[in-house]
Amino acid sequence: MGTVSKALSLLTLFNHGRLEIGLSDITRLSGMNKATVYRLMSELQAQGFVEQVGSDRAYRLGPEVLRLAALREAAVPILSVSQDILKKLCDLTGETAHVSLVRGKQLNTLTHAYSPRHGTRVTMEDAEILSFHATGSGLAYLAFAPSAFVEDVLAQPLSRHTTETETDPKRLREAISKARILGIAESVGGFEADVHSHAAPIFGPNREPIGSLAVAAPVARITPDLKTLIRREVKIAALDLTHRIGGFCPSDYPQEKAA
Amino acid sequence: MGTVSKALSLLTLFNHGRLEIGLSDITRLSGMNKATVYRLMSELQAQGFVEQVGSDRAYRLGPEVLRLAALREAAVPILSVSQDILKKLCDLTGETAHVSLVRGKQLNTLTHAYSPRHGTRVTMEDAEILSFHATGSGLAYLAFAPSAFVEDVLAQPLSRHTTETETDPKRLREAISKARILGIAESVGGFEADVHSHAAPIFGPNREPIGSLAVAAPVARITPDLKTLIRREVKIAALDLTHRIGGFCPSDYPQEKAA
Numbered sequence: 263m264g265t266v267s268k269a270l271s272l273l274t275l276f277n278h279g280r281l282e283i284g285l286s287d288i289t290r291l292s293g294m295n296k297a298t299v300y301r302l303m304s305e306l307q308a309q310g311f312v313e314q315v316g317s318d319r320a321y322r323l324g325p326e327v328l329r330l331a332a333l334r335e336a337a338v339p340i341l342s343v344s345q346d347i348l349k350k351l352c353d354l355t356g357e358t359a360h361v362s363l364v365r366g367k368q369l370n371t372l373t374h375a376y377s378p379r380h381g382t383r384v385t386m387e388d389a390e391i392l393s394f395h396a397t398g399s400g401l402a403y404l405a406f407a408p409s410a411f412v413e414d415v416l417a418q419p420l421s422r423h424t425t426e427t428e429t430d431p432k433r434l435r436e437a438i439s440k441a442r443i444l445g446i447a448e449s450v451g452g453f454e455a456d457v458h459s460h461a462a463p464i465f466g467p468n469r470e471p472i473g474s475l476a477v478a479a480p481v482a483r484i485t486p487d488l489k490t491l492i493r494r495e496v497k498i499a500a501l502d503l504t505h506r507i508g509g510f511c512p513s514d515y516p517q518e519k520a521a
Numbered sequence: 522m523g524t525v526s527k528a529l530s531l532l533t534l535f536n537h538g539r540l541e542i543g544l545s546d547i548t549r550l551s552g553m554n555k556a557t558v559y560r561l562m563s564e565l566q567a568q569g570f571v572e573q574v575g576s577d578r579a580y581r582l583g584p585e586v587l588r589l590a591a592l593r594e595a596a597v598p599i600l601s602v603s604q605d606i607l608k609k610l611c612d613l614t615g616e617t618a619h620v621s622l623v624r625g626k627q628l629n630t631l632t633h634a635y636s637p638r639h640g641t642r643v644t645m646e647d648a649e650i651l652s653f654h655a656t657g658s659g660l661a662y663l664a665f666a667p668s669a670f671v672e673d674v675l676a677q678p679l680s681r682h683t684t685e686t687e688t689d690p691k692r693l694r695e696a697i698s699k700a701r702i703l704g705i706a707e708s709v710g711g712f713e714a715d716v717h718s719h720a721a722p723i724f725g726p727n728r729e730p731i732g733s734l735a736v737a738a739p740v741a742r743i744t745p746d747l748k749t750l751i752r753r754e755v756k757i758a759a760l761d762l763t764h765r766i767g768g769f770c771p772s773d774y775p776q777e778k779a780a
Binding site for chain 2: 264265266267269270271273276277278281282301302305306308309310311315322323324325326327328329330331332333334335336337338340341363365366370372387388389467472
């Protein structure tokens, strides 16, 4: 790994559970030696990618990432287009909707929207890590991902997030095949108890999957009618998003099939 | 400059006028040699900070910056707090409001809000570069910046954006002194013709200025009453933003003085 990649890999240590990280923890988590970590963090700091705060001088992400994100959004307005589409989807379904994107080996939520219709709802955070095997979003992505990627995911230890999480590779392969035929995947309580998620993949300019669009509802609220509505609207919304960011579905994506 | 800083400095070449840049242009703009640029861009690409698009394989910023921005926002919710405050300010004034942040030697707009009250309005883009000497936001920042920073800005060639742009360092120093006394700065048509902007500084945790909050209105709409309203509300909004992001005003900031 080159020096630049090493430095940027340190930024991947930040997540919702670790918004601030001290030098010792970065050293431990990265497996690099402390002098190297210090030098790389200092360079990241000089460019505004991280800053030090508090009496313990812990690191957190810096303001430069906001400027870059605004320019990325000007080039590819996936965030604003997603928010627009998710808002409509929430209005139609009365449930929480979200978009997640794959980066490397990770599926991260990009943005979400809530419906005000019910007093209870599935809550989300942006930049949350979703499991491929335990979420509708992950399975929808895997259904159209290269088989090497799928095998790689299934070869890793498959975390059991709830008592309902499916961790049997054979049954997961069946779920993936089904999602490929229908163009939509679902997960009932696999990532968080009592959450029923439906998701469809989003595709990029080369017909490759880049992430998923999903609706997550409390299991107790799912009726056959609501389920039919969600499955139809999730698929329409995901296709809409794919088109509006300049993407294309693969030729075998079942655009028309009743999901 | 270290290798990491070199690589990250290439990311600063992207702006609204250059959302996509080819390898030759990056080479020319950076002054580095082509082989080095190619190697650094390849490392940035491997980490998702840039991606190549189109038949000419031009580079644009990649999706990883969106993930980092969401985590920065979770740590320091300046974007969401700003949007909240700007929306109220637009409602109160009927004009466009925006927040900009200083990164290194540059003042960049972070976010903006429009009022629906009038058929015409000042329009903005996020991540736009604002001149320190020609904008209310820039002057408000300079009024509380270290004197070395101010001297550095005034020693550079001062671009004339419009026929109204003030470029005389002596008169600019007077404007900065006045802004320091009042806690608010203004610019009439200095950056864009027919735009009257009022701005107040935003401060960070160490009482240092980090950017500005401004209201920009068409010159033709500015009445004495509207001007009084804008000056009062811009200052209140900037103080509110400073407090809500965990910042503090310097002890000599004129919080109470009628602006």
